[in-house]
Amino acid sequence: MSNSQNKTDVILIGAGVMSATLGSLLKELAPEWEIKVFEKLADAGEESSNEWNNAGTGHAALCELNYTSEKSDGSIDISKAINVNEQFQLSRQFWSYLVKNNLISNPQDFIMPLPHMSMVQGEKNVEFLKKRHETMTKNPLFQGMEFSDDPETLKKWIPLIMQDRPANEAIAATKMDIGTDVNFGALTRMIFDNLKTQNVDINYKHSVEGIKRTKDGSWELKVHDIDGCKMEYHKAKFVFLGAGGGSLELLQKTGIPEGKHIGGFPISGLFLVCKNQEVAEQHHAKVYGKAKVGAPPMSVPHLDTRYIDNKKSLLFGPFAGFSPKFLKTGSNMDLIASVKPHNITTLLAAGVKEMGLTKYLIQQLLLSKEQRMEELREFIPNAKSEDWDIVVAGQRVQVIKDTEAGGKGTLQFGTEVVSAADGSIAALLGASPGASTAVHVMLEVLNKCFPQQIKEWEPKIKEMIPSYGVSLANNPELFQEIHNSTAQALRLSEDLQDNN
Numbered sequence: 001m002s003n004s005q006n007k008t009d010v011i012l013i014g015a016g017v018m019s020a021t022l023g024s025l026l027k028e029l030a031p032e033w034e035i036k037v038f039e040k041l042a043d044a045g046e047e048s049s050n051e052w053n054n055a056g057t058g059h060a061a062l063c064e065l066n067y068t069s070e071k072s073d074g075s076i077d078i079s080k081a082i083n084v085n086e087q088f089q090l091s092r093q094f095w096s097y098l099v100k101n102n103l104i105s106n107p108q109d110f111i112m113p114l115p116h117m118s119m120v121q122g123e124k125n126v127e128f129l130k131k132r133h134e135t136m137t138k139n140p141l142f143q144g145m146e147f148s149d150d151p152e153t154l155k156k157w158i159p160l161i162m163q164d165r166p167a168n169e170a171i172a173a174t175k176m177d178i179g180t181d182v183n184f185g186a187l188t189r190m191i192f193d194n195l196k197t198q199n200v201d202i203n204y205k206h207s208v209e210g211i212k213r214t215k216d217g218s219w220e221l222k223v224h225d226i227d228g229c230k231m232e233y234h235k236a237k238f239v240f241l242g243a244g245g246g247s248l249e250l251l252q253k254t255g256i257p258e259g260k261h262i263g264g265f266p267i268s269g270l271f272l273v274c275k276n277q278e279v280a281e282q283h284h285a286k287v288y289g290k291a292k293v294g295a296p297p298m299s300v301p302h303l304d305t306r307y308i309d310n311k312k313s314l315l316f317g318p319f320a321g322f323s324p325k326f327l328k329t330g331s332n333m334d335l336i337a338s339v340k341p342h343n344i345t346t347l348l349a350a351g352v353k354e355m356g357l358t359k360y361l362i363q364q365l366l367l368s369k370e371q372r373m374e375e376l377r378e379f380i381p382n383a384k385s386e387d388w389d390i391v392v393a394g395q396r397v398q399v400i401k402d403t404e405a406g407g408k409g410t411l412q413f414g415t416e417v418v419s420a421a422d423g424s425i426a427a428l429l430g431a432s433p434g435a436s437t438a439v440h441v442m443l444e445v446l447n448k449c450f451p452q453q454i455k456e457w458e459p460k461i462k463e464m465i466p467s468y469g470v471s472l473a474n475n476p477e478l479f480q481e482i483h484n485s486t487a488q489a490l491r492l493s494e495d496l497q498d499n500n
Contacts, residue, residue, distance in 0.1 A: 055304060238425070240425075241426065259418060264429070
């Protein structure tokens with residue numbers, strides 16, 4: 001093996017939607033900076049960002065019931081829903097900027113308009129959904145949300161779900177027509193194709209084997225060129241670890257104190273995919289239900305229309321699976337290798353606290369296909385087993401850390417940025433809402449890691465993302481203006497769709 005060493009300004013590890021977003025932001029803000037990308041697989045967007053490895057939901061809290069909770073006094077807390085919605089608005093604005101400036105084209109290849117719906121069964125849940133609807137529609141972000149518990153209306157909204165359903169069943173749904181289906185794999189590949197034209201050095205089949213701090217404060221990466229069978233050494237002033245589940249291992253290798261006392265627990269996802277196109281054509285929405293009592297937030301069942309490879313598909317899930325791998329293409333030793341002296345007590349504490357999650361995972365692993373079909377039949381009463389196949393979706397690593405609120409070994413269900421005190425390196429950990437909020441998360445990276453430049457960059461950021469630093473929930477006119485302009489740029493308006 002031969003060795004070589006190179007210096008650059010920025011290194012992005014992992015060619016997923018997060019690195020794509022950060023790379024494109026930096027290219028607009030500091031076009032003179034040299035950027036290198038290292039990805040161990042053969043193409044961009046092949047792990048968590050891949051269209052078959054995530055739900056493809058443009059998470060804007062329009063349908064996800066786990067973002068709204070009922071308080072002890074019976075009122076509905078929508079604060080998390082507002083945060084998630086505003087974060088997705090940032091993504092829409094940045095994607096619109098990329099389209100308007102010809103940095104990516106054909107937005108319909110990665111984003112499509114699709115109603116987002118919540119559906120519940122049982123009188124108590126119907127009452128909850130009604131109160132949720134009343135609370136949310138008072139906020140400008142959710143105006144236009146419709147509620148119905150009328151079977152005839154529901155038959156028009158969700159004919160496949162209402163077919164052969166008992167007439168006396170208490171059932172209700174809300175509907176937001178402004179929802180979206182997002183192909184994050186296609187979006188990631190589009191952005192990297194553009195970055196390549198801007199002289200970003202993208203290296204596929206390159207695996208980062210080591211990372212260490214040098215005397216001058218920069219970072220040196222030991223990179224294995226898989227096809228070339230050689231080891232390379234690359235130095236950068238700033239490094240972003242955007243390798244999905246692989247980020248935790250790389251973070252641990254940096255040795256930064258901020259990476260201590262953090263562990264991870266891998267959970268894989270399974271979906272049922274409809275192979276009968278006649279059935280798939282009868283459904284046109286993303287319909288989210290309510291998680292069963294004791295089930296974790298990522299287990300919310302949903303029946304999704306998807307657009308993949310320009311074809312309409314229908315998926316139901318997720319069902320949880322288990323693999324010790326931290327990536328779908330990872331190693332069976334990933335989980336064991338992540339256990340370190342500094343995080344073992346954190347992991348053990350989580351094991352004691354999360355017995356409910358352990359029980360849930362075991363139950364999920366023991367499900368037969370027919371038992372999974374029974375869960376699907378709560379959505380589609382007449383679903384036939386021969387019409388559905390099981391596919392393994394992406395691998396997610398849930399972050400475990402010590403927190404003030406939750407104590408030692410607290411399981412985190414969101415997306416988290418861990419950065420060095422001097423901002424020279426940052427890692428992205430966690431799962432949903434993930435890709436939908438990529439722009440918000442990468443703006444957080446810029447604020448944490450480039451405090452000296454952020455003031456200078458602000459005018460350009462506001463050009464790309466007009467609502468930067470502004471609450472859209474508190475500025476309904478600005479929200480409407482931005483929503484309309486992004487809908488037009490991304491071809492989400494009905495009249496523009498009809499002309500395709």
